[in-house]
Amino acid sequence: MNTIISNPATWVLTQGRVLVWVMVLMRMTGLMASMPGLGQERVPVVMRAALAILMSVIIAPVVPLPKVLPVGIWDAVGFMTAELAAGVMMGLMVAWIMDAVAFGGQLMDTQMGFSFVQIMDPATSQSVSVSATLMMQLTMLFIFTSGLHHTMILALVESYRILPMGQGMPVKAQEVVAVTGLILVKGLQLAAPVLLTLFLVDVLQGISAKFMPQLQLIQLTFPLKIALGLVVVGFVMRELGPWLSPLFEAAPLNALRLLHP
Numbered sequence: 001m002n003t004i005i006s007n008p009a010t011w012v013l014t015q016g017r018v019l020v021w022v023m024v025l026m027r028m029t030g031l032m033a034s035m036p037g038l039g040q041e042r043v044p045v046v047m048r049a050a051l052a053i054l055m056s057v058i059i060a061p062v063v064p065l066p067k068v069l070p071v072g073i074w075d076a077v078g079f080m081t082a083e084l085a086a087g088v089m090m091g092l093m094v095a096w097i098m099d100a101v102a103f104g105g106q107l108m109d110t111q112m113g114f115s116f117v118q119i120m121d122p123a124t125s126q127s128v129s130v131s132a133t134l135m136m137q138l139t140m141l142f143i144f145t146s147g148l149h150h151t152m153i154l155a156l157v158e159s160y161r162i163l164p165m166g167q168g169m170p171v172k173a174q175e176v177v178a179v180t181g182l183i184l185v186k187g188l189q190l191a192a193p194v195l196l197t198l199f200l201v202d203v204l205q206g207i208s209a210k211f212m213p214q215l216q217l218i219q220l221t222f223p224l225k226i227a228l229g230l231v232v233v234g235f236v237m238r239e240l241g242p243w244l245s246p247l248f249e250a251a252p253l254n255a256l257r258l259l260h261p
Helices: 002-006 008-034 045-062 073-112 130-145 148-162 173-211 217-238 240-259
Strands: 118-121 126-129
Touching: 008 045, 008 073, 008 148, 045 148, 073 126, 073 130, 073 148, 073 173, 073 217, 073 240, 126 130, 130 148, 130 217, 130 240, 148 240, 173 217, 173 240, 217 240
Parallel strands: none
Antiparallel strands: 118 126
C-alpha cells in the first residue's frame, strides 16, 4: 500500500483525473447557468451546485484526459474559462427559444392592450407581460416533459469529442448573430396569428369610423380586441407544443455545431 502511495505515477494519474473533473464541472456549470429550468433563480443555489457536482462526477470517467495539461495557475484559469464559455454557449441554444417565446408574447400583449399590465416573473426577477409569462411557463413545462434537459446533458458529453479540453472556445460571431435574428423571426412567427387578427380589427375600425364618426369606436373596439386576442392566444397555446418540438430537436445539434472548430 505504501508503495502505491509513494509511486509518482499514482499522483500523476490522480492529478489528471482531478483536473478532468474540475474542467467537466466548469463546462457543466456553464450549461446549467445559461439553460432555462436548471439555472434559474427559483432553484436554490445549493441544489444547483449539488447537481452540477454530481453530474460532473458521473461524466468525468468517460471524458478523455487533455493532450496538454495546464502548467501553472494562469494556464489552469485559461482552461477553466474556455470550458465555462463552452457550457454557456450550449445553454444559450435553449435560452434563445425562451427569448423568442417571450418576444412573441410581448408583441401579442402590445396589440391586445396588455402592455400596461406587467407582472413579476419569479424566474428572471423582471417585469414581463401576461401572455409572455404564461407561454414561457408552458415552454418550461415542455422542456422537462420532452426530456430536452437530458438531451442537452448527453450533448455536453458528446461535445468533448468535438471540442476536447484545452483547444479553446471557437469564435463564431456569425452564428451568434444568426441566433439573435432567429429570436426576432420566431417571436414574430409565434405572434403572427394575433397580430393579423387584431390588424383586421383595426382596419374595420378605420372603415367604421369613416362612415359612423359619431360612434365611440375606441371604447367599443378595445374590449373587442381583448376578447378576440385572448381567443386567438388560446389557439396559439394549443399549438405551442408542436411549434416548439422542431426547435427542441434542433437545439442539441445547433449547440454541437456552434462548438465545432
